[in-house]
Amino acid sequence: MVDLPEHLRKPFVNLLLAAADDKLFLGHRNSEWTGLGPILEEDIAFSSLAQDEMAHATALFEVASSLDGRSADQLAFGRRPEEYRCAAIVEVPDEFDWATAMGRRLFCNHFDVLRLARFAQSAYKPLADLARRLAAEQQVHLRHVNDWIVRLGTGTPESHRRIQQAIEALARIAPSLFEPVEQQDDLVAAGLYPGSDGQMYDAWRGAVEHLLGRAQVTARLEPPDPGDRGGRRGTHTVHLAPMLDEMCEVFRLEPDAAW
Amino acid sequence: MSKLREEVEPVCGELETPPEGDLAGYVIFTQLKAGQPFLYAGYLDAADDDMALIFAREHYGQDQECIAIWAIPVEMVSGTDSVHPASHDVGGVQTYQIFVQPRRGAGHISAETVQARSPAEAIEKAKEIHHDPRKYYTLWVVPQRLIASTSKGDLIWRFSDQSYRLARGYSKEVREKWTKFRDESALREYERDDLKESF
Amino acid sequence: MSGSANIGVHVDHDSQEDPQLLAEFQAKIDAGQLLEADDWMPAAYRKGMLMMAEHHANSEIIGALPEGEWITRAPSLRRKLALTAKVQDEVGHGQMLYRVSQDLGKTRDAMLRDLITGRTKYHNCFNYPAPTWGDIAMIQWLIDGAAIMNQKTLADGGYGPYVRTMRRINMEEAFHFKSGEDMVLTLMSGTKHQKEMAQDAFDRWWGPSLMFFGPPDKPNAHQLPPMRWRMKTVTNDELRQRFVDRFVPAALDLGLKIHIVEKDERGFVTSRRPDEKIAFNRATGHWEFSQPDWDEFFRVIRGNGPCNAKRLALRRMSYEQGRWVRQAILAGSTALPPAA
Numbered sequence: 001m002v003d004l005p006e007h008l009r010k011p012f013v014n015l016l017l018a019a020a021d022d023k024l025f026l027g028h029r030n031s032e033w034t035g036l037g038p039i040l041e042e043d044i045a046f047s048s049l050a051q052d053e054m055a056h057a058t059a060l061f062e063v064a065s066s067l068d069g070r071s072a073d074q075l076a077f078g079r080r081p082e083e084y085r086c087a088a089i090v091e092v093p094d095e096f097d098w099a100t101a102m103g104r105r106l107f108c109n110h111f112d113v114l115r116l117a118r119f120a121q122s123a124y125k126p127l128a129d130l131a132r133r134l135a136a137e138q139q140v141h142l143r144h145v146n147d148w149i150v151r152l153g154t155g156t157p158e159s160h161r162r163i164q165q166a167i168e169a170l171a172r173i174a175p176s177l178f179e180p181v182e183q184q185d186d187l188v189a190a191g192l193y194p195g196s197d198g199q200m201y202d203a204w205r206g207a208v209e210h211l212l213g214r215a216q217v218t219a220r221l222e223p224p225d226p227g228d229r230g231g232r233r234g235t236h237t238v239h240l241a242p243m244l245d246e247m248c249e250v251f252r253l254e255p256d257a258a259w
Numbered sequence: 260m261s262k263l264r265e266e267v268e269p270v271c272g273e274l275e276t277p278p279e280g281d282l283a284g285y286v287i288f289t290q291l292k293a294g295q296p297f298l299y300a301g302y303l304d305a306a307d308d309d310m311a312l313i314f315a316r317e318h319y320g321q322d323q324e325c326i327a328i329w330a331i332p333v334e335m336v337s338g339t340d341s342v343h344p345a346s347h348d349v350g351g352v353q354t355y356q357i358f359v360q361p362r363r364g365a366g367h368i369s370a371e372t373v374q375a376r377s378p379a380e381a382i383e384k385a386k387e388i389h390h391d392p393r394k395y396y397t398l399w400v401v402p403q404r405l406i407a408s409t410s411k412g413d414l415i416w417r418f419s420d421q422s423y424r425l426a427r428g429y430s431k432e433v434r435e436k437w438t439k440f441r442d443e444s445a446l447r448e449y450e451r452d453d454l455k456e457s458f
Numbered sequence: 459m460s461g462s463a464n465i466g467v468h469v470d471h472d473s474q475e476d477p478q479l480l481a482e483f484q485a486k487i488d489a490g491q492l493l494e495a496d497d498w499m500p501a502a503y504r505k506g507m508l509m510m511a512e513h514h515a516n517s518e519i520i521g522a523l524p525e526g527e528w529i530t531r532a533p534s535l536r537r538k539l540a541l542t543a544k545v546q547d548e549v550g551h552g553q554m555l556y557r558v559s560q561d562l563g564k565t566r567d568a569m570l571r572d573l574i575t576g577r578t579k580y581h582n583c584f585n586y587p588a589p590t591w592g593d594i595a596m597i598q599w600l601i602d603g604a605a606i607m608n609q610k611t612l613a614d615g616g617y618g619p620y621v622r623t624m625r626r627i628n629m630e631e632a633f634h635f636k637s638g639e640d641m642v643l644t645l646m647s648g649t650k651h652q653k654e655m656a657q658d659a660f661d662r663w664w665g666p667s668l669m670f671f672g673p674p675d676k677p678n679a680h681q682l683p684p685m686r687w688r689m690k691t692v693t694n695d696e697l698r699q700r701f702v703d704r705f706v707p708a709a710l711d712l713g714l715k716i717h718i719v720e721k722d723e724r725g726f727v728t729s730r731r732p733d734e735k736i737a738f739n740r741a742t743g744h745w746e747f748s749q750p751d752w753d754e755f756f757r758v759i760r761g762n763g764p765c766n767a768k769r770l771a772l773r774r775m776s777y778e779q780g781r782w783v784r785q786a787i788l789a790g791s792t793a794l795p796p797a798a
Contacts, residue, residue, distance in 0.1 A: 031529045031530065032530055034526055034529055034549070035523055035545050037776070038783035039282075039304075039780065039784060040519075040549055040552060040553040040556070040566075041304060041314035041318065041553060045316075047542055048317035048321060048546065050542055051546075052417065054542070055423075056419065058539070072535060073534045076535050137417055151306075151786060159786030159789075247531065248533075253533075254651060258644055259591070259641075259644060264523075267772050269768065271576075278565075279781070281560065281565045282787075301623070304553075304566065341496040342496045363491055365622075423539040423540045423637075424539070424540060424543035424547075424633055429640045433643060436640070436647055440643075441711050
């Protein structure tokens with residue numbers, strides 16, 4: 001059976017929530033484009049990826065729910081802002097700028113591949129099994145975003161300028177994906193989240209920079225400052241609360257009702 | 260963005276930018292199971308083969324479970340119909356994929372391949388194989404090397420639960436909920452109607 | 459979602475056509491054969507099919523907007539996923555239907571430009587507001603229900619490429635309708651507040667649902683080109699009656715009341731009274747009902763509905779903001795330059 005020491009339950013739930021929240025809000029932000037994409041075919045494709053993110057979030061919330069007691073929907077819609085564990089990069093709005101929407105996916109998708117690889121090795125079997133399944137779908141996402149970034153980077157002078165600008169702006173907050181959740185070291189030591197953040201960061205940065213090189217786009221990525229308190233520990237950008245107010249507008253009308 | 264959706268200013272009059280024209284048309288085929296033929300799925304517009312496949316995966320690839328996709332530039336299709344005239348220009352011998360439209364209104368289905376020096380010759384060879392014109396409405400041929408294909412083992416249909424986007428994902432719950440409002444016999448009648456012409 | 463072939467398309471019979479060809483064409487239609495793009499067809503038929511598919515495609519693309527507003531507010535993970543998928547399907551339907559018209563000779567770009575500059579129309583019902591989650595439930599139940607009824611008959615039409623597309627679309631509509639039915643059932647099984655939300659939304663959407671099938675039939679509907687040429691196979695009033703026969707008893711069983719309403723210019727209900735005509739007529743085997751406000755219908759279709767300007771503005775913004783993206787992929791691609 002599952003080997004999860006009681007004192008690690010809360011930090012482990014937070015680790016699951018960090019992944020679920022990232023995916024929920026990435027999917028939420030991407031779904032804002034549904035019906036308004038730059039090309040009909042891409043509108044459809046982008047919605048498909050948004051659904052994947054939200055479906056992955058749902059699956060991760062369900063694992064968290066089995067340990068936490070609250071339902072997946074309560075976890076998604078019913079927490080206070082400081083209880084969310086997402087990184088800043090999924091909180092910022094894209095202001096209907098395709099370069100920002102795609103740039104965000106670049107940083108997040110490459111991060112997710114690596115995080116899922118670590119989850120797949122977790123001593124907590126329900127998570128490991130889920131992560132292996134999600135990893136296959138994540139490859140579809142990588143292919144999509146890599147293709148787009150290269151097209152935008154090497155398309156027209158305008159598209160190059162726009163994606164360069166978007167990547168520069170996002171690169172400032174992207175490393176916050178690596179902020180550890182509370183007691184993450186203990187989770188690593190217990191085999192619940194095997195691997196090291198340092199190696200993961202190097203792999204992520206290498207993959208992102210390689211792709212950006214192909215796209216003729218440059219970015220300055222700095223390792224996260226361990227002193228910075230961010231979303232992984234409940235300190236969020238100003239964008240999270242309004243996004244939650246919108247997302248939960250109907251849910252909060254009758255939080256205990258079925259919808 | 261919802262705010263942006265709500266606050267967008269109404270603009271009237273002509274567009275300031277010139278017409279853009281369309282991207283290239285592609286016809287998409289999907290293979291549902293290994294060893295089965297590729298079935299017509301639909302069309303889409305894309306800038307090139309790679310993009311056509313990316314788009315096709317997320318649209319026609321998600322309509323039903325499938326394992327492989329072909330994307331073919333419409334320009335490269337030659338047929339027995341007048342919409343896709345077959346060129347007589349002779350080149351090196353190459354392999355052509357045949358597609359058969361079984362009857363009017365039906366979609367095309369992949370069939371044999373033939374070796375030919377021109378699309379017109381490929382059509383003639385396809386007609387030799389499909390010699391009974393009562394058994395099909397049109398034939399298409401496409402140079403096999405021009406068919407963009409997903410790779411073997413590529414994931415197209417997702418592993419994640421897809422029930423939220425399928426009618427069958429709701430049937431059971433809907434039925435249960437109706438039992439609060441309707442008795443069994445009325446419900447059966449209603450469901451029978453569901454399957455009839457109205458729905 | 460829409461399936462809106464019943465309005466906005468006027469096909470004129472063109473007497474200039476070769477009578478021999480016209481007779482052969484009519485014989486194929488009457489024999490129930492499906493036409494393919496390379497069959498001879500009267501110019502008016504070709505033009506009518508192009509316009510019908512274009513109008514239908516426009517309706518899908520604009521129809522994505524009122525529901526699109528609620529994706530970010532859907533109240534559960536499953537509803538959020540379902541609504542995204544549903545709106546996505548509509549964009550997909552639009553894309554497939556534009557292709558039918560592209561093959562009949564008009565570029566998609568020209569169609570999108572005509573749509574956002576107001577030269578062409580889309581289905582009337584998308585000019586109404588969706589102010590609550592209840593509206594999302596009712597749109598998916600009533601409007602998608604109406605669309606399925608309509609599109610099933612369009613799939614029996616005579617033009618092969620359109621029929622093929624319609625069959626594909628109908629497979630997906632079943633999900634839309636079932637999820638809508640589930641949402642309505644959930645609200646009507648829920649709290650007092652949820653039931654009120656459903657009733658208020660029902661009041662807003664019952665009229666547009668009845669209008670969905672287009673204005674009352676002309677006396678000679680069966681002889682006019684759209685039906686004679688099997689571009690459509692059932693008249694507006696026949697479809698409307700089928701819809702009423704199915705949805706009135708369902709609504710009554712759920713505890714919904716059918717009202718005749720008055721609305722303000724924003725599309726919000728200002729007063730309502732019971733539709734006293736609602737009753738099952740044993741003699742005819744059909745439900746009786748009051749006709750919707752056809753003056754309102756024609757007012758909205760002329761562009762003066764509550765949301766006409768808003769819908770077009772948003773679609774236009776999408777087109778204009780997407781231009782640099784489309785230019786980028788064209789510049790980097792190996793494809794042929796776009797057709798003029």
